[in-house]
Amino acid sequence: MSDERRRTATVRGIELGRGRPEIIVPLVGEDLEPLLAQAESALASPARILEWRLDLFRPDLEDAGAHREAVLEALSPLRTALGADRALLVTFRTTAEGGSRPLSDRDLGALLEALITGRRAGTQSAVDLVDIETARDRSVVDSVIAAARRHGIAVVGSFHDFDGTPDEARLVELLRAQRARGADIPKIAVTPRSARDVLTLLSASLTVAEDRTGPHLAISMGSLGATSRVAAEAFGSAATFASVGEGSAPGQLAADEVARMLELLRP
Numbered sequence: 001m002s003d004e005r006r007r008t009a010t011v012r013g014i015e016l017g018r019g020r021p022e023i024i025v026p027l028v029g030e031d032l033e034p035l036l037a038q039a040e041s042a043l044a045s046p047a048r049i050l051e052w053r054l055d056l057f058r059p060d061l062e063d064a065g066a067h068r069e070a071v072l073e074a075l076s077p078l079r080t081a082l083g084a085d086r087a088l089l090v091t092f093r094t095t096a097e098g099g100s101r102p103l104s105d106r107d108l109g110a111l112l113e114a115l116i117t118g119r120r121a122g123t124q125s126a127v128d129l130v131d132i133e134t135a136r137d138r139s140v141v142d143s144v145i146a147a148a149r150r151h152g153i154a155v156v157g158s159f160h161d162f163d164g165t166p167d168e169a170r171l172v173e174l175l176r177a178q179r180a181r182g183a184d185i186p187k188i189a190v191t192p193r194s195a196r197d198v199l200t201l202l203s204a205s206l207t208v209a210e211d212r213t214g215p216h217l218a219i220s221m222g223s224l225g226a227t228s229r230v231a232a233e234a235f236g237s238a239a240t241f242a243s244v245g246e247g248s249a250p251g252q253l254a255a256d257e258v259a260r261m262l263e264l265l266r267p
């Protein structure tokens, strides 16, 4: 595929959708100290995008408002620790999509919008990308996407299946529908039950890449799906999640090793 003709998305000077896929490292610390410690280690890795898994932060705070306050308080030290070059993706993965805690649609919208609009006048936003599960309440999803647009923050539209792999037509439809909803980077993460399911995911990824409508992410989870994480470039996925220390999903490989594999497998 000729790279020049693909649309891309740029966050903090990092262009997604052209050339070697980006490595995204999830930060899974339960409190500020382990969060910053993991961020520090991730800075020494080849990852240019770090994903803060908000649902894993402060599990002791059951109340959504108290949790939101703790997140907003931790944002500034985390941003400072990351420096100017690393992009920050914020993700609250609810239990319905494999995350660690439930959250109502309303509270999810309030949390994400507080993170999006939290920038002080004249400063660059602390957050560069926001993840939203597109199956959530329509008006909440639309409102988060609109707020992100207004603040120049890229939207990752998310779909997870921890039980299986939908058929190829459905995967393609999901990715296209996320883009049509306003996601800059549609994303699907599904679970293979056979090697053929991995092929299904890769084939759907390639089909959507050939649309040339912008970057997307397609992941087959678990050890069976690991090929999809390192063969991202050949099959058109713009980024791949990899771990530094503790990971956030089955099948994630170490960031250093993934960087080496991405280089070895460059088409």
Ligand SMILES: O=C1C[C@@](O)(C(=O)O)C[C@@H](O)[C@@H]1O
Pocket (backbone or CB within 6 Å): 026, 051, 053, 091, 093, 131, 158, 187, 189, 219, 221, 241, 242, 248, 249, 250, 252
């Ligand atoms: O959506 C994704 C992808 C992921 O589930 C994975 O399989 O690597 C890991 C999550 O942290 C992230 O939000």
